Amino acid sequence: MESIGVLMACPMNTYLEQELEKRFNLFKFWDFPDKALFLDAHRNSIRAVVGNATAGADAELIESLPRLEIVTSFSVGLDKIDLAKCREKGIRVTNTPDVLTEDVADLAIGLILAVLRRLCECDRYVRSGKWRRGDYRLTTKLEAYTHTSFLHSDIVLSGRKVEIPSIELLSGLNYHVRFTGKSVGIIGLGRIGMGIAKRAEAFSCPISYYTRTEKSDVNYKYYPSVIELASNCQILVVACPLTEETRHIINREVIDALGPKGVLINIGRGPHVDERELVSALVEGRLGGAGLDVFEREPEVPEELFGLENVVLTPHIGSGTVETRMAMADLVLGNLEAHFLNKPLLTPVV
Amino acid sequence: MSTQEQHLPVVLIHRLPAFNLSFTSRLHTHFTLLDPLLHSPESTESFLTRHATSIRALLSVGPTPVTSETLSLLPALEIVVCSSAGIDHVDIHECRQRGVLVTSAGNAFSEDVADYAVALLIDVLRRVSAGNRFVRAGLWPEHGESPLGSKLGGKRVGIVGLGSIGSEVAKRLMAFGCSIAYTSTKKKLAVSYTFYENVNDLAANSNILIVCCALTDQTRHMINKDVMTALGKEGVIVNVGRGALIDEKELVQLLLRGEIGGAGLDVYENEPHVPKELLTLDNVVLSPHLAVLTPESFAALQDVIVGNLLAFFSKKPLLSQVQLD
Numbered sequence: 001m002e003s004i005g006v007l008m009a010c011p012m013n014t015y016l017e018q019e020l021e022k023r024f025n026l027f028k029f030w031d032f033p034d035k036a037l038f039l040d041a042h043r044n045s046i047r048a049v050v051g052n053a054t055a056g057a058d059a060e061l062i063e064s065l066p067r068l069e070i071v072t073s074f075s076v077g078l079d080k081i082d083l084a085k086c087r088e089k090g091i092r093v094t095n096t097p098d099v100l101t102e103d104v105a106d107l108a109i110g111l112i113l114a115v116l117r118r119l120c121e122c123d124r125y126v127r128s129g130k131w132r133r134g135d136y137r138l139t140t141k142l143e144a145y146t147h148t149s150f151l152h153s154d155i156v157l158s159g160r161k162v163e164i165p166s167i168e169l170l171s172g173l174n175y176h177v178r179f180t181g182k183s184v185g186i187i188g189l190g191r192i193g194m195g196i197a198k199r200a201e202a203f204s205c206p207i208s209y210y211t212r213t214e215k216s217d218v219n220y221k222y223y224p225s226v227i228e229l230a231s232n233c234q235i236l237v238v239a240c241p242l243t244e245e246t247r248h249i250i251n252r253e254v255i256d257a258l259g260p261k262g263v264l265i266n267i268g269r270g271p272h273v274d275e276r277e278l279v280s281a282l283v284e285g286r287l288g289g290a291g292l293d294v295f296e297r298e299p300e301v302p303e304e305l306f307g308l309e310n311v312v313l314t315p316h317i318g319s320g321t322v323e324t325r326m327a328m329a330d331l332v333l334g335n336l337e338a339h340f341l342n343k344p345l346l347t348p349v350v
Numbered sequence: 351m352s353t354q355e356q357h358l359p360v361v362l363i364h365r366l367p368a369f370n371l372s373f374t375s376r377l378h379t380h381f382t383l384l385d386p387l388l389h390s391p392e393s394t395e396s397f398l399t400r401h402a403t404s405i406r407a408l409l410s411v412g413p414t415p416v417t418s419e420t421l422s423l424l425p426a427l428e429i430v431v432c433s434s435a436g437i438d439h440v441d442i443h444e445c446r447q448r449g450v451l452v453t454s455a456g457n458a459f460s461e462d463v464a465d466y467a468v469a470l471l472i473d474v475l476r477r478v479s480a481g482n483r484f485v486r487a488g489l490w491p492e493h494g495e496s497p498l499g500s501k502l503g504g505k506r507v508g509i510v511g512l513g514s515i516g517s518e519v520a521k522r523l524m525a526f527g528c529s530i531a532y533t534s535t536k537k538k539l540a541v542s543y544t545f546y547e548n549v550n551d552l553a554a555n556s557n558i559l560i561v562c563c564a565l566t567d568q569t570r571h572m573i574n575k576d577v578m579t580a581l582g583k584e585g586v587i588v589n590v591g592r593g594a595l596i597d598e599k600e601l602v603q604l605l606l607r608g609e610i611g612g613a614g615l616d617v618y619e620n621e622p623h624v625p626k627e628l629l630t631l632d633n634v635v636l637s638p639h640l641a642v643l644t645p646e647s648f649a650a651l652q653d654v655i656v657g658n659l660l661a662f663f664s665k666k667p668l669l670s671q672v673q674l675d
Contacts, residue, residue: 106501
């Protein structure tokens with residue numbers, strides 16, 4: 001197989017790169033600044049493209065590679081691949097489902113907890129030395145509230161007095177909020193959505209969901225529209241594939257339905273969310289908080305979010321564990337080998 | 351005292367001067383509150399002696415000690431209602447001798463602390479706070495990918511202290527595909543998790559330790575160098591119990607030498623001092639002792655205190671009675 005030309009669309013994983021180099025004639029697209037020149041020279045030797053969530057195979061690339069047989073994506077989402085074009089030309093497509101489900105669902109719960117319990121802000125506060133210096137208030141916003149002294153002996157025994165606002169006075173999400181028992185709404189109840197639901201159930205959260213059609217095999221509450229789902233949950237999680245239908249599925253109306261006590265979690269794709277609307281809602285306090293692993297123009301993240309305490313921002317790490325990236329790489333390699341040995345594909349999509 | 355108030359049951363507020371009760375208005379609607387500290391210069395002893403025969407219930411605020419001396423001044427006392435989860439400030443022996451019932455905060459804090467333990471664990475493994483710093487510092491466009499994290503699914507989690515918090519942690523982490531083992535003063539017959547008699551064996555058979563037991567003379571520094579070494583260099587420790595459960599100096603050294611994988615800490619040995627070596631590490635998550643601190647916990651605590659008192663005076667089952675034997 002050493003003579004088979006494989007084009008890697010962008011850097012994604014060192015182990016995968018090394019293994020591809022061992023087995024195939026690997027071209028790294030990013031090594032060639034002049035794409036047209038590169039494609040002219042190698043169009044007839046490239047039979048496979050390896051893509052991911054950043055770059056895949058659009059119609060233009062597919063058209064320029066006459067001998068292309070297979071596109072293997074180092075991701076579960078296929079939004080960077082022109083699937084219709086692949087079908088039309090008989091090009092096979094594979095992704096990496098299942099192996100990353102747990103990690104993405106874990107991160108979704110991690111983001112919910114981090115937003116509700118202000119974990120990153122707590123960590124920043126300790127690292128800044130403010131705790132040691134006796135500045136006990138985590139946020140200046142708190143000073144607006146009437147303080148009530150706290151009963152819990154742990155707190156006072158640790159050498160200081162901590163004050164928290166009474167529950168009646170707490171509006172919005174200016175302080176820690178309990179996760180257990182909060183209602184969780186999930187957009188897209190596929191493998192990842194189900195993984196999130198299963199985990200949230202262990203926190204006694206009532207689960208509801210939106211999908212195009214109601215699922216007959218689950219007991220979760222179904223809403224036939226995203227607006228209704230957002231109006232009836234406190235935490236809204238985006239876990240559906242990105243398609244033309246789901247682009248900007250989180251728009252101003254949905255954000256307003258979720259409201260100033262609501263939290264949005266996005267572990268899907270950046271373009272699921274109308275980012276301008278999200279930023280203005282967060283800045284204006286019309287949304288309680290957000291945990292975002294994906295953004296519309298990665299790696300660019302709106303700078304207006306950098307100063308907000310009710311927002312947690314991670315650099316698209318949903319599947320970013322050593323174990324899972326290895327399993328994903330092995331699936332990409334397995335699919336390519338199966339294809340070129342005329343064996344059944346491991347995880348075919350087209 | 352109005353006529354109406356005279357008909358309400360009497361509750362003694364037993365508190366140290368630094369502790370103010372924050373929800374007296376709610377208590378006032380159900381009870382007549384007696385607070386010796388509001389009657390100075392009369393001494394507490396004299397105040398208690400004067401009201402001794404009418405006091406059947408005592409509310410101990412925070413860590414205010416309930417000693418045998420206090421109890422001997424209150425011959426009519428039938429119940430001690432505590433506002434904390436631990437009751438090591440109450441003379442349990444004396445209460446048992448006198449047939450005085452004791453209630454704790456019960457599970458009012460358990461869910462929030464368990465949530466927080468899971469939050470710290472996911473944060474350490476998946477580098478959430480580190481990723482958040484990376485993005486906010488504008489490093490993503492420049493550096494490309496941030497360092498990879500470690501998978502939670504399939505990890506062996508050892509719970510140090512399977513009380514109400516530990517049980518809630520176990521229940522949550524089962525849903526993440528973790529296997530659960532524990533060590534506790536004695537084996538719990540009601541659960542199927544693997545039991546280890548000592549923390550060394552637990553650590554040797556775990557990838558993650560969640561520390562959530564009570565601090566006593568027996569448990570001080572129970573997470574020592576040997577235990578942490580047994581956990582290994584990929585191992586992660588989460589502490590939502592007390593700082594002194596861990597030998598903090600050793601923990602810092604092991605983290606600096608890469609002999610332990612990471613740590614999520616809500617508590618420290620010498621709060622609010624946090625070892626400065628930790629402040630620059632990306633494999634630790636640091637929190638200023640506030641795992642219990644949500645308005646919901648606070649409301650639940652009020653509910654359990656008022657609920658226990660109301661149940662007592664109406665001869666109904668108590669909500670969170672502590673077994674004294």
